[in-house]
Amino acid sequence: MNNFTKNTLNTVLINVLILFIGIVPSVIIARVLGPEAKGIYSLAILFVSFLIAFTSFGFCSSINYYTAKKSFPLNEIFGNTFIISLAISVFSMLIGATFIFIFSARFIPGVSPFYLYLSLLFVPFYVIFFNLGHIFVGLQKIYYYNIISIIRACFDVAFIFALVYIFRLNVTGAIAGNIFSALVSSIVIILWLSRMTGKISVNISRVFIKKNFGYGIKAYLNSIINILSYKIDIFLINWFLGPLAVGFYASAAALAGRLWIVSNAATIVLFPNIAAEKDEARRKRFTPIVCRTCIFITALMVSIFYITSSKLIIILYSPVFIPTIRPFQILLFGVIALVTWHVLSGDLSGRGRPELNTYVYAISVVINIVLNIFMIPRYGIIGAAWASVFSYTAASIGALYVYCRITNNSWTKVILLQKGDFKTYANVINNFWRKK
Helix, strand or coil, X not given: CHHHHHHHHHHHHHHHHHHHHHHHHHHHHHHHHHHHHHHHHHHHHHHHHHHHHHHCCCHHHHHHHHHHHCCCCHHHHHHHHHHHHHHHHHHHHHHHHHHHHHHHHHHCCCCCHHHHHHHCCHHHHHHHHHHHHHHHHHCCCHHHHHHXXXXXXXXXXXXXXXXXXXXXXXXXXXXXXXXXXXXXXXXXXXXXXXXXXCCCCCCCCHHHHHHHHHXXXXXXXXXXXXXXXXXXXXXXXXXXXXXXXXXXXXXXXXXXXXXXXXHHHHHHHHHHHHXXXXXXXXXXXXXXXXXXXXXXXXXXXXXXXXXXXXHHHHHHHCHHHHHHHHHHHHHHHHHHHXXXXXXXXXXXXXXXXXXXXXXXXXXXXXXXXXXXXXHHHHHHHHHHHHHHHHHHHHHHHHHHHHXXXXXXXXXXXHHCCCCCHHHHHHHHHHHHHHHC
16 A cells, blocks of 8 residues: 555656646647637647557557566567557558548548648657556556656657747647657657666567457457547537637646546556455455545545636636636536546456446447537537536446446445545555655
């Protein structure tokens, strides 16, 4: 527990730092480009995110899982992960280019194909960075993962500032900034892993491929459904309302999403801990206290952001983004709702059952799409925000039901603070600081 607490606290602190660093590029892009151009930029980056999710085959989840299980030598994991990431990237870019050529005008109206083609250059560097980063997570070397995340956030700021603010390259500069940041970050992580492993195995292991893609396929649908639930509303908003509305809504969604700091940090650390833990009784006690603690802390953070939301949006993005305020306030309720899903999905995946997350989120995606189609034409981006809240709530209820059925834990123990929790927090934090 103490090791988990140390890793989680470190990850939370790092993510708080990344939160503030990460806001800077968003602010620069919003203030320099304005709402409509920011919407175009958001759609181009989102297109690549969807492309990566649809061509990843759940590989990053399997890397995390089998690294935690110590199923293969580290240099073999490193080498095979790097080579497979390159192969996936080439395949992904070919699929993306084909889609842009045939379908972009119909499905992503208002966005120049040039921006979409340019964004494809982001794919290989991000895939390599993301997949290799999960080796550190699987090894439970969370400190290294956190440092790498900070490095990438700093590169984002540097390149976006240079290309958008100084050279005024507008949407092209914003996309290029992401590409250069991912490129440099991927080089850093390759060098770091090379030093750690001593050498890289360039021999492709059939056993490695078979096991990783066997597990990955179970997580694959989950990753697709995951991004559909989170981001399909952006494309639907563009379809019904255009890039200007996307600029307002995407700003609200991006800022609200950063408040998943605590649950994201806990999930990153929880997954390899659950995968490595052999004692079911410890698993059963461990995840509920993590979940209810994340809900409590996130609720406090959301309350502060809700109270200050009007001034916050204007200070960060300028008065032009006033239409962002109300969707942001609504999405804050979704932040609380989705905490349960974040934590429990990490537990289920760590147990080797990622397919259960797929079943839960499939229902959420259907709800999200149906509600967005119904509510966006009638209520605009406010309707889209409420659709997200309802779908997130459905996902968390579904994950809670599945988790409690598997573990026989009471739902009240999972989401409600228990007598003695604060004493436990005090003891754990006290022990943590004494060891420091």
